[in-house]
Each structure stands twice: as structure tokens, then as C-alpha cells.
Amino acid sequence: MLPPANKEGGAQVSKKLTIDFVLYLVVRLLICAVQALPLSTLKTLSIQLGWLCWHGLKLRRGVVEENLRIAFPDAPQEVRDRIALAMWKHLFLMICEIAHAPRKLHRTNWRQHSSISRMRDIVRHLISERPMVIISGHLGNFELGGYLLALHGFETHTIARPLDNVFLDEFVNRFRGATGQYMLPKHGSGPQITELLQQGGTLVLLGDQFAGKGGCWVEFFGKPASTHKAVAVFSLGSSAPTAVSAALRGENPLEFRMEIAAIADPAAADFQLPTVPLLTDWYTHNLEMMVRQHPDQYWWVHRRWKGDPSDRRRNRKPRVQQQAA
Template identity: 60%
Template sequence: MNRTKLIIDYAAYVAVRTVVCIIQAAPLTTCQAWSRRLGWLFWHVLKLRRATVEENLRTAFPEKSPAEHEAIALAMWEHLLLMVCEIAHAPRKINRTNWRTHLSMPQMPLMVRRLLDRRPVVIISGHLGNFEMGGYLLGLHGFPTHTIARTLDNGYLDRWINEFREATGQYILPKHGSSQQIEELLKSGGTLVLLGDQHAGEAACWVDFFGRPASTHKAVALFTLSGNAPTATGCVFRKGKPMHFEMRVAELVDPADADFQLGSIPLLTQWYTRRLEDLIRVAPGQYWWLHRRWREQKNNGRQRRDRRRGKDQLRSAA
């Protein structure tokens, strides 16, 4: 690595740390007010990724008016900025003695039983709610998790962010070259947390998401099936004011159950994608509409056949 890049990376790291220090010094009510103002600026003035957001909202909610789409977009920007503030405040605000003030878990008995079991668990979430707080809060309760993430180009920022994640037991596996580690994790009965709403390119499993085909990683379902792991879909919603969350489970399935009918990658992928869609509909303003979830599928005969086969399996299981 050349000296110039090191200097630029370190300067960026110092700048980010300075912004975080300012955020930590401000009350959460102030953070929320500024998040709302900056969100308005990003949408109306800077128009950051506005075309993508508008297209995504028209796809997901064709029945809603342009004014309703705009309200969701403004709520999304406020949410994203406030999410950063909550992450900055979390280590100082939430601990093992006061977590009940900040978190509700309606399905706590169900999840605790699964997490205490010796079998592996796969938790599938998406870019919904404050997903960074999910692993942090589970770790705070004594349930370490592993998740897959791309290593940042800026090594200083990468180490610092991972220190936050690992503070309570959320460990990061590299996006590439971690298959052996994941296999060992599942064999040892560990917990794997994954984001299930990322575009996976053409050689992927194409399933319906809000009624439109979306490229989805096959590996997410493969981990469940190969590891025979109970799998839950869920998220961490913000409820009301900042730093107040609800950890919600949409549904849990177990490949070991006699009535398990999701024994293929297309079936399982469509199942968790639908559950994520259900969660997004609960709080659309807390979803990342700015990323390109839907992209045009190339005219590939093999992929069309795979998609038809997956639809046939879904109809048979229905």
C-alpha cells in the first residue's frame, strides 16, 4: 500500500471519528431533529439516488400516490441518518442492566430456546430497521453471532467498525473465502446472521420480491439446508423515539420438522423473501429503498428454466 493512500485513509478515518464524537456529544432528540432536516436536504435539494428510490417505490407500492411515495422516501432518509446516530450512542446508552428500557422482544421465549440449543441457527434479515443493532443486542444478551460482510477498502475504518461489532460478540466473516469457516461454525452449533435482500448477479436464484423478479444469493438457503439449521426471518424495528427497538421474528422454520416443505433452494429463498417483504410492509420508511434491489434479468434460457422450475415447486408446496 502506498504512502499517499495511507494518508488519505487515515484522514478519512479521523474525519469520521470526529463526526461520531460530535454525534455522541449531542442529545438523541437533537440527532433526530438534524436527521429530519438533512433527510429533507438529501431528498429535495441534493436528490441523492432519487430516481432509484422513486422507481423502487413505484415497483413495491404501485397502489400508493406520488405524495405517499415521497413521505416514505423522506422517512427513509431520516431513518438512515438516525440509524448512524443510534449506533454511535449505543455503547454508552445500552448495557446489560438497562436493555429493557430500549428493547422489546415479543418472541423472546422462542428465540432463546433456539439460541440455547446445540444446533446451529440461521437468522435472515434485510436492510430494514436498525439491522446493525441486531447482532449487537443479541451479543449483549450473551448470544454471539457471526455475519458475512465485505472488508472495507479503508483499513482504519474497517478495524474500528469491527471493534464496535465485536464489542458484545458479533463477529465478521469475510465475504470471499469464508466457506470453510461457515461450515465449521454451523457444525459447532453457532449462529449465522445474514442479509437476504442483496442483488446476487445473473447466476443467482431469481424469486419474486414485491411481485417482481429479484436476484437473490443461493448460499443463504444453502446454509440452512446443508447445516440442517432452524432458520428465522426477523428485524430490529425502531419503535417511536430514537434508541427504542423491537426485535421481531416474522417466522421460523426447522428442516428437521416432519412437515418441513422448503427443501430446495428456490422454495426456501422465496419463503424468506416473502417474510422480509411482510416485515418491510410494516414499516416501509425503515427500508433502504436507495439500493438497486431489482435489475433487469438477461435473456438466459437456463435461468428461465430454473425460474419456472422454482415456481412449479412453490405451487406444489402451497
């Protein structure tokens, strides 16, 4: 007979798995409902749901308004409100596109749904034996970016935190890997990433995630933002050509342009970004330029700006004093 503590722990695990499975079934049913509707109807529905979230429910309104004030301090309030409303419409349509992608996007029809800017430059790097790093952000349909690139015939690896719900995590990873996009865990995947880059693989990363007090602080829309150092370390450590990109939606659902904002090659003779701060500032600046051109397709609901660089100095001071003692 198991001790009471083990019994209690087993019951909690069983309860969580049951709840997770029920949630998984609900999500699958919602996806089935979305897949049953035409994209034209879903576009109209996204507009209505976007209005409800912004004007009715006012979801994360304070965060969105604060972010837009930081990014566009000189814009009139009505302009920032239009961007926020358009963002909510975009997010709902993005979910609908993800649900329809496995049925509507195929290797035989990708030209009808997507195009790539600077195709010659990006393909030249992708087919070479050298590794490549592609940096994107929460702009456009970032979930379909790697999916589309793999659909073009280029396998990619993306770093992502596993979902707490094991059933949803397996389902999402199965979708992401359907065309040749493979997922690496956010923690503990260092050896895999090193091996991937040594073998000339392609690594896709989000470059606009908050990195905590110890991150690399660079300006994003004129305000310091903590950014993960690992993104630049991967590029510089493997001397990998690095592109800043986003899958931007066109006029209609499931119509994308893979926009390449800039490409930097650490092996080039004129390369001028040899340090982590310089490279981080470079790709953050290019992400910002794309967001400025398409603010309605950026994820303003997440807190990009937290604290300031002085937090890092305050965090380091006690450790220095402790080491001295």
C-alpha cells in the same frame, strides 16, 4: 535500491494509507460530534437532513422513486414521497443510534431499549446445541440487530465485505465485536462457516442483496429479484432452524423491537421447504411482509432489482455452447 516500479507502487500504497487515515480521522471527529449531542437533538437534526437529501440535494432520487414504483405501484405519488422522505430521516437517525450505542446500550439496561417478539421460540433455538441461521435485510437498524442480540448474551457471526479503508474496517469491526458479534469475510469464509454451523453457532445474514445473474430468482414485491443461494444452502446443509428477523425502531431513538416474522426448522416433520428456491422464496416473502409494514425503515436507496431471469439463461447459453465445442 528498489526498481522504479516498486518505488512507484510503494508511493501509491503510502498515499492511499495517508488518505485513508485522514478519512478515518474525519469520521472519528464526526462520531465525537454526534456523541456530544443528545438523541432528542439528533432526531430533529435527522428530520432536517432527511428533507435536505430528498428535496434539496435529491440524492439517488431516481433509484428511490423507481424502487418505490415497483414496490407500491398503486400508491399515490404523495404517499411514495412521504415514504422516501421518512426513509432518509431514518437513515440519518440510524447512524446517530450506532454512534450512541456503545455508550448507552449495556447488558444491565437492554430491557429499557429493546424487546423480542416470540422470545420463547427464538431463545429455545439459540440455547440449543443445534446451529441457527437468522436472516434479516436492510430494514430497521440492521447494524444494531446483531449487536443487540449479542448484548442479550447470544454470540453471533455475520458475513460482511471488508471495507477498503483498513483503519475504518478495524474500527467498525471493533464496534461490531464489542458485545459478541463476530465478522466473517464475504469471500473465502466457507470453511469457517461450515465449522461454525457444525459447532452449533449462530449465523446472521442479510437476505436482500443482489446476487448477480447467477443468483436464485424469486419475486420480491411482485418482481423477480436475484438472491444469493448461499443463504438457503447454509440452512439446508446444516439442517439449521432459520428465522426471519429485523430490529425495528419504536417511537424514540434507541428503542427497538426484535421482530421475528417466521421460523422454519428443516428437521421438523412438517418442513415443506427442502430446496434452495423454496426456502429462498419463503424468507424473501417474509422480509417483504415486514417491509410493507414498515416501509419508512427500509433502505430504498440500493438497487434490489437488476435485470431479470432471462439474463441467467443468456449467460448460461454461451458456456453450454463452449462446452459442447
